[in-house]
Amino acid sequence: MSLLTQDARSVGRQLTADVAIVGAGPVGCVAALAWARRGVRVCVIDAGCAPTRLAGEWLHPTGASVLSHLGVDLTKQGVPHACGRGFAIFPAGSTPIVLSYVGGELGVGCQHHWLVQALHATMAQIPNIHVIHGYRVVDVGPGKVVAVCARRAHSVTLRSDWVVGADGRQSVVRQKLGYAGNGRPVSYMAGFLIPAAVLPYPEHGNVFLGGPGPVLAFRVNATQARVCFDVPADRVMWIRHPHELVRAYRSILPGPIADACQKALETDAPAVAANQLLRRRYYGRGKMALIGDAVGHCHPLCAVGMSVGFLDAVTLAESATVEEFAAKRYFAGRVPELLSMGLYDLFVSSDPGSVELRQAVYQLWRTSAAARHDTMRLLAVRETRRLALGITFARLLSAASRQIVRELLTRSWSRSLAAVCGLGRWGGWFAREMIVA
Ligand SMILES: Cc1cc2nc3c(=O)[nH]c(=O)nc-3n(C[C@H](O)[C@H](O)[C@H](O)COP(=O)(O)OP(=O)(O)OC[C@H]3O[C@@H](n4cnc5c(N)ncnc54)[C@H](O)[C@@H]3O)c2cc1C
Numbered sequence: 001m002s003l004l005t006q007d008a009r010s011v012g013r014q015l016t017a018d019v020a021i022v023g024a025g026p027v028g029c030v031a032a033l034a035w036a037r038r039g040v041r042v043c044v045i046d047a048g049c050a051p052t053r054l055a056g057e058w059l060h061p062t063g064a065s066v067l068s069h070l071g072v073d074l075t076k077q078g079v080p081h082a083c084g085r086g087f088a089i090f091p092a093g094s095t096p097i098v099l100s101y102v103g104g105e106l107g108v109g110c111q112h113h114w115l116v117q118a119l120h121a122t123m124a125q126i127p128n129i130h131v132i133h134g135y136r137v138v139d140v141g142p143g144k145v146v147a148v149c150a151r152r153a154h155s156v157t158l159r160s161d162w163v164v165g166a167d168g169r170q171s172v173v174r175q176k177l178g179y180a181g182n183g184r185p186v187s188y189m190a191g192f193l194i195p196a197a198v199l200p201y202p203e204h205g206n207v208f209l210g211g212p213g214p215v216l217a218f219r220v221n222a223t224q225a226r227v228c229f230d231v232p233a234d235r236v237m238w239i240r241h242p243h244e245l246v247r248a249y250r251s252i253l254p255g256p257i258a259d260a261c262q263k264a265l266e267t268d269a270p271a272v273a274a275n276q277l278l279r280r281r282y283y284g285r286g287k288m289a290l291i292g293d294a295v296g297h298c299h300p301l302c303a304v305g306m307s308v309g310f311l312d313a314v315t316l317a318e319s320a321t322v323e324e325f326a327a328k329r330y331f332a333g334r335v336p337e338l339l340s341m342g343l344y345d346l347f348v349s350s351d352p353g354s355v356e357l358r359q360a361v362y363q364l365w366r367t368s369a370a371a372r373h374d375t376m377r378l379l380a381v382r383e384t385r386r387l388a389l390g391i392t393f394a395r396l397l398s399a400a401s402r403q404i405v406r407e408l409l410t411r412s413w414s415r416s417l418a419a420v421c422g423l424g425r426w427g428g429w430f431a432r433e434m435i436v437a
Contacts (some may be wrong), residue, residue: 013156017043017130020145020160022137022173026056026112027292027309028166029119032129033070034317042129043158045147047136054191054271055112056306057226058084058205058218060380061105063307066314072122074110079118080221081110086376088201089365091358092210092252097365098201102376109205109220132156137167140176142286163288164316166309169276171294177284183276186299186344187213188231188239190270194260196225205303211252214301214347227261230275230301232348242270275299277341280333283326289316295333301347302340307381308333332384338433339378339389352415353422360400371395386434393430397423 019035021028024046032042059067067074074081084107086100101107110118123129135147135156145158165173169183196219199206205218213230220226229249231238238245242265250258264270280296283289292309312329319325346358364371374392377383404419 015043015130015132015156015158017041017158017160019043019162019164020045020158021164021166022140022145023165023167023171023292023294024116024120024123024131024133025166025168025292026116026119026306027313028164029116029123030066030070030310031164031166031291031313031316032123032131033072033119033126034314036123036126036129037070038317040128043132043160044123044129045132045135045137045145045156045158048134052113054189054228054273056300056303057109057112057115057220058216058303059108059110059115060303060307061101061107062381063310064106064108066307066310067108067119070122072118074108074115074118077118077121079110079114081108081114082196082219082221083107083203084109084205084218085203086205087379088204088206089362090200090206090208090252091362094362096200097362098204099365099372099376099379100204101380102373102382105380107205107380109218109226111220111226137172140165140173140288142288161287165284165288165290165294166292166313168293169278169297171290173284173288174282174290174294177282177288177290179282181278181281183278183297185233186275186277187233188236189273189275189300190229190231190239190242190245191272192227192229192261192264192270193220193224193268194227194257194264196221196223198254198256198260199225200254207301208249208252209347211249214344215249215253216301216303217257227257228300229270230299230348239270239272245270280330280337283312283329284322286322289322289325291316295329296337298337298340299344300340301344302336302379304336304340304379304381308336311381331386335378335384335386335389336381338430341433342393342430351422351425352418353420353425356404356419356423357396357400357426360396360403363403364396364399390430390434397427 018040019042021032021044024044032044035042089097135149137147139146140163148155165171208215213232215229217225217227246261277298278296291312315328316325
C-alpha cells in the first residue's frame with residue numbers, strides 16, 4: 001500500500017496495530033522492519049521534520065550488517081553511498097594513524113536523507129508495515145497514540161499493544177513517560193559537501209585533530225565527501241561566519257580540503273546541527289519502550305548513534321518485555337556512549353593530564369596491533385562489555401603513567417605533578433562513570 005493511500009485512508013479514523021512506532025527516522029524504520037519480520041502488524045507515524053538535516057552519515061559495520069540482515073540493500077536500491085574501511089587519525093604535527101575495522105569489515109558512508117529514503121522504500125515493500133506520514137504525535141499512553149496533521153487539522157488515534165518511541169532527541173514519548181532530563185549542549189557541527197578526491201585516505205573516515213575541535217571527513221558517495229567541523233559552544237559566531245570557521249581550522253587540514261570547503265561556501269552555507277549529550281538511562285516501562293536517540297544521545301565524533309539505535313531496535317523486537325529489553329541494552333548502550341564521551345573530551349582538552357593521555361593513546365595505536373584491534377571493536381560497537389572498555393582504559397592510563405615516570409628527569413616537577421593529577425582526574429571520571437552506570 002502506498003504511503004499516500006494509507007495517509008488518506010487513515011485521516012480522522014481509529015486505527016489498530018500490534019506495534020505503534022512514533023518516528024520514522026533510521027531507528028524507527030529499523031524497528032518496524034525487525035518487528036514486521038516476526039509477523040506482527042506495525043504502524044509507523046512520522047511528523048516528517050527536516051528530512052535533509054545534518055545527521056548520521058557514517059555507519060559502522062555493526063549497523064551496516066543490521067541493514068543487510070533486514071533486506072535493506074543500498075546498491076540494489078541505487079542509493080548513492082560509499083564503503084568505509086575505518087579511520088585515519090591525523091594528530092596535529094605528526095604522521096597519520098590508520099585504524100581499520102577488524103577482519104576487513106566495511107562501514108558505509110551515505111547522506112542521511114538517502115539512507116532514510118532507502119529504509120522507507122524497503123518498508124513500503126512489506127505489507128504488514130503501514131506508514132502515516134506528516135502527522136505529529138501529540139499524546140501517547142499505554143496502548144494509544146494520538147497524532148495530528150497540522151496542515152489539515154485532522155487527527156488519527158492508533159490503538160496498539162506496544163508503543164515505541166523512536167522520535168529522536170525531543171521525544172514526546174520520553175516526555176509522556178515522565179523521564180527527567182534534556183540534552184546538554186556540547187558543541188555545534190558544521191557540515192560541508194566537497195569532492196571526495198581531496199581526501200588523503202578516501203576509503204577511511206579522516207579525523208583531523210589539534211584545532212579548535214576535531215574535523216571528520218569521509219566519502220558519502222563515489223564523488224562527494226562530507227566534512228564535519230566540530231565547533232566549540234563558545235565559538236558559535238563561526239557558524240554565522242563560515243569563512244572564518246574554515247580559516248580557524250586551516251592549520252590542521254590538508255590544503256585541498258580547506259580550499260574545497262571555502263569553494264563550497266560560494267554556492268551553499270554549511271549544514272548545521274547542535275551536538276548534545278543525554279545519558280542513556282531509561283528504556284521505558286509497561287509496553288511503552290524507547291529506542292535510538294529517544295533513549296539518549298552523545299557527541300557524534302565516534303559515529304555510534306545509528307549503530308547503537310539499530311541494536312536497540314532489533315533487541316526490542318526480540319524481547320518479551322521492556323524489562324528484558326532494558327536489561328539487555330543498559331550496559332551494551334553505556335559502553336559506546338562512554339567511549340564517545342571519553343574520546344571527545346580527550347581530543348579537545350588541553351590540561352596536562354589529557355595531553356599526556358592523548359600522547360599515550362597515539363603511541364599505543366601506532367605500536368600495538370592489539371590496542372588498535374580493541375579500539376576498533378569498541379568503536380564499531382562490536383564489543384560492548386564494560387570489562388573490555390575497562391581493560392582498554394586501564395592499559396592507556398598505565399602507558400601514560402609510564403611515560404610520565406620515564407620523563408621525570410627531563411621536565412619540571414610542577415609539570416609532572418600536573419600531569420599525574422590530570423591522569424588521576426581521568427581515572428576518577430572513568431571509575432565514577434562505570435560505577436554510576
Ligand atoms: C551532526 C550529527 C552528525 C551525526 N553523525 C553520525 C554518524 O556519522 N553516524 C551515526 O551513527 N550517528 C550520527 N549521528 C547521530 C544520528 O544522527 C542519530 O543517532 C540518529 O539519527 C538517531 O536516529 P533516530 O531514528 O533515533 O532519531 P531521528 O533521526 O531524530 O528520527 C526521529 C524521527 O521522529 C520523527 N518525530 C519526532 N517527533 C515526532 C512526533 N512528535 N511525532 C511524529 N514523529 C516525530 C522525526 O520526524 C524523525 O523522522 C549524528 C548526529 C548529529 C547531530
